[in-house]
Amino acid sequence: MDARLDETTLTVSEAADRVGLTAYTLRWYEQEGLVAPVGRDSAGRRRYTGNDVDWLMLLTRLRRTGMPVRDMRRYSELARQGDQTLGARRELFEAHRDRVLARMAELEQDLAVLNFKIEVYGQLERAG
């Protein structure tokens, strides 16, 4: 590949490396409608733009925070419909944020128990 042909786009595996997913997953995301159809070169190969990569990075954040693929698809569809869905997208994110906050609170509780157990094990080890 001659990078000078187009320095601003990435192949599927370059994009995969960039966002920390596999090429398989990127193709699958596209197939599942999480990503709008990616541009192709003359040979039909995907070329990821900066915008595409930014979008993928956002998707990885949503996944990491536990958003189901189904909801990411919904979000993607809304985004493709343009500005009249801004409110719906905000609401989707707000609902998701609430779930993330709830999850973080839960994690803190569980972490406290974990710390307590570690403490107890330490004491028992020193006693035994």
Add this chain to the structure above:
Amino acid sequence: MDARLDETTLTVSEAADRVGLTAYTLRWYEQEGLVAPVGRDSAGRRRYTGNDVDWLMLLTRLRRTGMPVRDMRRYSELARQGDQTLGARRELFEAHRDRVLARMAELEQDLAVLNFKIEVYGQLERAG
């Protein structure tokens, strides 16, 4: 069932309600070695003691924090081997705690992006 027969133990579905899992899952956890074989009544039905329930509650915390079933099994095996595995159990928990902390840090990053997006959507809505 006559509660007076044994007020201190629970049936599988009572225990499931208590810990927030299903009876199916409780049997499966036992089958998978996450729980030591549960005591039975004269008819072969499981009777969960307070200790059993406490153990299950700990397991649900470990699951919620993302510990794989495989690791929970390992922990369970260590616990059954008695006090000489206290150190190993502490180490297992410490490693898990580190993963939970890393995950929480990641969640906070992702939450910040989420909040930023919500903010931007709000601005765009007011502008449009």
Add this chain to the structure above:
DNA sequence: CCTTGACTTCGAGCGCACTCGAACTGGGAA
């Protein structure tokens, strides 16, 4: 006595999110 309903075991099935193999294509380097 008979019915009801919650239990038992067993193995199969499911939903999610990838993950991969097979067969094919096309462009650049030797």
Add this chain to the structure above:
DNA sequence: TTCCCAGTTCGAGTGCGCTCGAAGTCAAGG
């Protein structure tokens, strides 16, 4: 010009964590 490599599509397979249906048992209530 021949080779190789990275890409393409398609459908099938995987790993995890349950989830369920079938067939049978047993104790208690009517």
